[in-house]
Amino acid sequence: MTPSNENELTQAVLQRLEGAGDPRFAEIMRSLVTHLHAFIREVDLKPDEWMQGIEFLTAVGKACTGQRQEFILLSDTLGASMMVVMLDQLRATAHAKGSQRMTEATEATVQGPYYWEGAPELPLGANLSEGVKGEPTFYSGRVTDTHGQPLAGALLDIWSGDGEGVYDMQVEGSGMAARARIRTDDQGRYWFWSIRPSFYPVPVDGPVGRMLDGMGRHPNRPGHIHMMVSAPGHARVTTHLFVANSPYIESDAVFGVRPSLIVDFEQHAAGQAPDGTAQAAPWWSAHYDFRLEPQH
Amino acid sequence: MTPSNENELTQAVLQRLEGAGDPRFAEIMRSLVTHLHAFIREVDLKPDEWMQGIEFLTAVGKACTGQRQEFILLSDTLGASMMVVMLDQLRATAHAKGSQRMTEATEATVQGPYYWEGAPELPLGANLSEGVKGEPTFYSGRVTDTHGQPLAGALLDIWSGDGEGVYDMQVEGSGMAARARIRTDDQGRYWFWSIRPSFYPVPVDGPVGRMLDGMGRHPNRPGHIHMMVSAPGHARVTTHLFVANSPYIESDAVFGVRPSLIVDFEQHAAGQAPDGTAQAAPWWSAHYDFRLEPQH
Known part of the structure; x- marks a missing residue:
């Protein structure tokens, strides 16, 4: 399936999960993809905002050390x-x-x-x-x-x-x-x-x-x-x-x-x-x- | 506000955005928090699954170098x-x-x-x-x-x-x-x-x-x-x-x-x-x- 619009794009990504071996992993990823796409559409995320998001997540990963888990801190502070x-x-x-x-x-x-x-x-x-x-x-x-x-x-x-x-x-x-x-x-x-x-x-x-x-x-x-x-x-x-x-x-x-x-x-x-x-x-x-x- | 259940928790996190200086940032984060919480509840994410997610995101951050942007690759492959x-x-x-x-x-x-x-x-x-x-x-x-x-x-x-x-x-x-x-x-x-x-x-x-x-x-x-x-x-x-x-x-x-x-x-x-x-x-x-x- 070649998506020609935003709805079809989300569907295409979800379809691509049909070969997942672990049904629980597929369930989690289906929900994640659905909400990720819905979030992007809801806020009409712009390319420079998307790039700021990429850079933020990268910095969070880089801040993680043996002594510090910045992703857990992110999870904590977002509830x-x-x-x-x-x-x-x-x-x-x-x-x-x-x-x-x-x-x-x-x-x-x-x-x-x-x-x-x-x-x-x-x-x-x-x-x-x-x-x-x-x-x-x-x-x-x-x-x-x-x-x-x-x-x-x-x-x-x-x-x-x-x-x-x-x-x-x-x-x-x-x-x-x-x-x-x-x-x-x-x-x-x-x-x-x-x-x-x-x-x-x-x-x-x-x-x-x-x-x-x-x-x-x-x-x-x-x-x-x-x-x-x-x-x-x-x-x-x-x-x-x-x-x-x-x-x-x-x-x-x-x-x-x-x-x-x-x-x-x-x-x-x-x-x-x-x-x-x-x-x-x-x-x-x-x-x-x-x-x-x-x-x- | 001290949340005593899951609905109140999401509301409490959203309320905490009321002091954001940049309205666009607040708008993006409100939608992100809403979808993040909805995702966790929809799949009833278990603590060990949450930890696998934390470890995955950390590994994605660690894989980013001057030559490679694993978070963009993640964004790409999730559509x-x-x-x-x-x-x-x-x-x-x-x-x-x-x-x-x-x-x-x-x-x-x-x-x-x-x-x-x-x-x-x-x-x-x-x-x-x-x-x-x-x-x-x-x-x-x-x-x-x-x-x-x-x-x-x-x-x-x-x-x-x-x-x-x-x-x-x-x-x-x-x-x-x-x-x-x-x-x-x-x-x-x-x-x-x-x-x-x-x-x-x-x-x-x-x-x-x-x-x-x-x-x-x-x-x-x-x-x-x-x-x-x-x-x-x-x-x-x-x-x-x-x-x-x-x-x-x-x-x-x-x-x-x-x-x-x-x-x-x-x-x-x-x-x-x-x-x-x-x-x-x-x-x-x-x-x-x-x-x-x-x-x-």
């Missing part, structure tokens, strides 16, 4: 990563319950670029923030299933930046800091000390930073601590706890905030903390209960 | 480049005529990666293919405006691969070959010698080659010679003449073929050619008249 996270959790839930919408399991959000596998396993009550800048915060709560049954020995893989929003991985030659794996006790309870995380900007010295600038957008993420929570027989959830009232809580640059993940951090005067420790300086507390979906 | 070409010519025509559809000017097609600015200006009748492999072909025709008025001194910037489908730029250290700029005479006529171009594959040793393979598609373009035709006061057209019955004429890997650009190449026995030259070997002839849109 595409968060869409994939939302759909993934919807799918898991629909499968588990035969229903449309999850109402109970802890909501997921983006993993982000700073996960570091193999954080040290520390005992309950440990302080993750030895030598890390920031205000001390006592984190506590429970891990249960979606019926409220406590999950003993559930694993919390925890990471965050410091109190100024800087992650260990961003510091040349740094070892792990503000990271640990902690297991719940026999009543599903967890507690540990770390710092109160600060907002911070995503990297803006590359093409995605220029894109955000053109969009008139700031590059900041509100303060948050990452948790990957898992227990045998249950769906793992990768999520954050966000600091209520953190700057940018209403406008996360990567659209990761979900109302259910916003936690009030309460400030306390120096004195005795819930775990019996004596705190010489003012400290914060944050309480959150995680609920995991049973796996089928 | 996006040809869509931009079609829309550009439609726009120019609508503007020129106040009507919807061009019926008369020579149709455009993709420029491709092998244009080399500054080809030598040769006299009418010159042989562009000195030292180039391939069967000799006499090209001739006229350049007129869309009312049939001949355009004297119109410039044809001509390039092609050789008779085996190899372009000079693909040969390490090669100078220009099978390229020239030629001007029409006072009756708008042109004629020159070159070779009969062969089909050839686009580069397949990169990620786009792997994509085509997964799609079950061949990577070939049918035989063609490129022409960029211009005259003062007229819209320049960048196009090809395609060899009728060339392999892959029905399935150009970059969707560049348009029915109006397919030319019968006639074979002739050795003997005298139309320009009076004596041809010792069999030769071909190709005739094509170009029509340029007056500019306003």
Whole structure:
């Protein structure tokens, strides 16, 4: 088929997928081609604009290194990563319950670029923030299933930046800091000390930073601590706890905030903390209960 | 706004464009985000598929060098480049005529990666293919405006691969070959010698080659010679003449073929050619008249 107009062109490209070996790949590419062509026609994309797009994507690829994934950053800042996270959790839930919408399991959000596998396993009550800048915060709560049954020995893989929003991985030659794996006790309870995380900007010295600038957008993420929570027989959830009232809580640059993940951090005067420790300086507390979906 | 479901997520990303300084940029990004999100939802893109997409785009970026533009190749093989070409010519025509559809000017097609600015200006009748492999072909025709008025001194910037489908730029250290700029005479006529171009594959040793393979598609373009035709006061057209019955004429890997650009190449026995030259070997002839849109 030799297309003589725009509709026929799209059809010709779609027809050319009929020999694809993997039906799922063909399905994805059919939708991609359809939307790509529709986008170009909808905005009547001009040749110089097309070339700017080519140059932008090329620069994004060139900015990717072992330490930096600019395409993930692009996906994050366009809300595409968060869409994939939302759909993934919807799918898991629909499968588990035969229903449309999850109402109970802890909501997921983006993993982000700073996960570091193999954080040290520390005992309950440990302080993750030895030598890390920031205000001390006592984190506590429970891990249960979606019926409220406590999950003993559930694993919390925890990471965050410091109190100024800087992650260990961003510091040349740094070892792990503000990271640990902690297991719940026999009543599903967890507690540990770390710092109160600060907002911070995503990297803006590359093409995605220029894109955000053109969009008139700031590059900041509100303060948050990452948790990957898992227990045998249950769906793992990768999520954050966000600091209520953190700057940018209403406008996360990567659209990761979900109302259910916003936690009030309460400030306390120096004195005795819930775990019996004596705190010489003012400290914060944050309480959150995680609920995991049973796996089928 | 903190999105709590997929619809709200798309809306939140679109809202974040309200501060864009350039309204055209905002318009393009709004459409892009809308289609990107719709694509992800339509195929229910899974996290591992998303990651494969990220890795693919990164590999495309990494494959781009001074000599190779893998993102243009990606755009070409998905029909996006040809869509931009079609829309550009439609726009120019609508503007020129106040009507919807061009019926008369020579149709455009993709420029491709092998244009080399500054080809030598040769006299009418010159042989562009000195030292180039391939069967000799006499090209001739006229350049007129869309009312049939001949355009004297119109410039044809001509390039092609050789008779085996190899372009000079693909040969390490090669100078220009099978390229020239030629001007029409006072009756708008042109004629020159070159070779009969062969089909050839686009580069397949990169990620786009792997994509085509997964799609079950061949990577070939049918035989063609490129022409960029211009005259003062007229819209320049960048196009090809395609060899009728060339392999892959029905399935150009970059969707560049348009029915109006397919030319019968006639074979002739050795003997005298139309320009009076004596041809010792069999030769071909190709005739094509170009029509340029007056500019306003």
